Amino acid sequence: EIVLTQSPATLSLSPGESATLSCRASQSISDLLGWYQQKPGQAPRLLIYDTSNRATGIPARFSGSGSETDFTLTISSLEPEDFAVYYCQQRRIWPITFGQGTRLEIK
Amino acid sequence: EVQLLESGGGLVQPGGSLRLSCAASGFTFSNYAMSWVRQAPGKGLEWVSFVTGSGDDTHYADSVKGRFTISRDNSKSALYLQMNSLRADDSAVYYCAKGRGANSIYDFWGQGVLVSVSS
Numbered sequence: 001e002i003v004l005t006q007s008p009a010t011l012s013l014s015p016g017e018s019a020t021l022s023c024r025a026s027q028s029i030s031d032l033l034g035w036y037q038q039k040p041g042q043a044p045r046l047l048i049y050d051t052s053n054r055a056t057g058i059p060a061r062f063s064g065s066g067s068e069t070d071f072t073l074t075i076s077s078l079e080p081e082d083f084a085v086y087y088c089q090q091r092r093i094w095p096i097t098f099g100q101g102t103r104l105e106i107k
Numbered sequence: 108e109v110q111l112l113e114s115g116g117g118l119v120q121p122g123g124s125l126r127l128s129c130a131a132s133g134f135t136f137s138n139y140a141m142s143w144v145r146q147a148p149g150k151g152l153e154w155v156s157f158v159t160g161s162g163d164d165t166h167y168a169d170s171v172k173g174r175f176t177i178s179r180d181n182s183k184s185a186l187y188l189q190m191n192s193l194r195a196d197d198s199a200v201y202y203c204a205k206g207r208g209a210n211s212i213y214d215f216w217g218q219g220v221l222v223s224v225s226s
Contacts, residue, residue, distance in 0.1 A: 001169075034212045034213075036213075043202055043217065044144075044216055045216070046207075046214045046215075049207060049214075055214055087151065089152075091210060091211040091212055094166050095154060095166065095167075095168050095169065096211050097154065098152040101152075
């Protein structure tokens with residue numbers, strides 16, 4: 001099973017700042033990584049698929065990069081609605097696995 | 108508009124069974140892979156199971172293999188999860204999720220249904 005390790009566990013930033021979230025895979029997953037945002041009481045929302053492709057309707061301030069084992073989600077100029085929990089997910093090898101999440105909180 | 112509506116959750120005793128359903132609309136159901144993903148209270152996301160658009164291939168998390176069965180009825184645009192031999196650690200919100208095409212990245216999610224396993 002591929003283990004995805006997200007860091008940091010919690011990130012405290014202010015609106016207008018940029019956020020950098022990391023996801024590291026225990027073995028190569030090529031570019032088959034996605035990112036989701038989840039707010040309290042809501043279902044997850046797909047942000048990025050296959051490392052760097054924004055899903056439909058996702059603002060350009062969200063961007064993804066990386067390859068093989070190291071991946072990054074960058075949120076430039078944080079908006080108040082961006083404070084949430086973010087998960088990465090790999091689809092390279094069964095079983096599908098998620099990272100444990102990074103909580104992005106308002107400083 | 109894509110809609111996924113789960114039902115069938117509730118309180119069940121350990122060792123019991125439940126069948127979850129997901130009614131899909133707003134897209135050609137048979138063209139898309141589907142999955143179940145769960146989330147225990149206060150915890151992260153855990154992938155449970157996957158089925159191809161035609162229903163001819165399935166995959167399961169080790170934690171549910173042999174106890175849960177995923178299926179679909181494309182004539183009804185419905186996805187199912189039969190859960191047997193339920194344990195306390197199966198307690199979670201279960202989400203129905205639509206694959207982006209044939210693959211296992213999920214572009215639409217239902218609102219979730221709560222399953223509680225307790226005596």
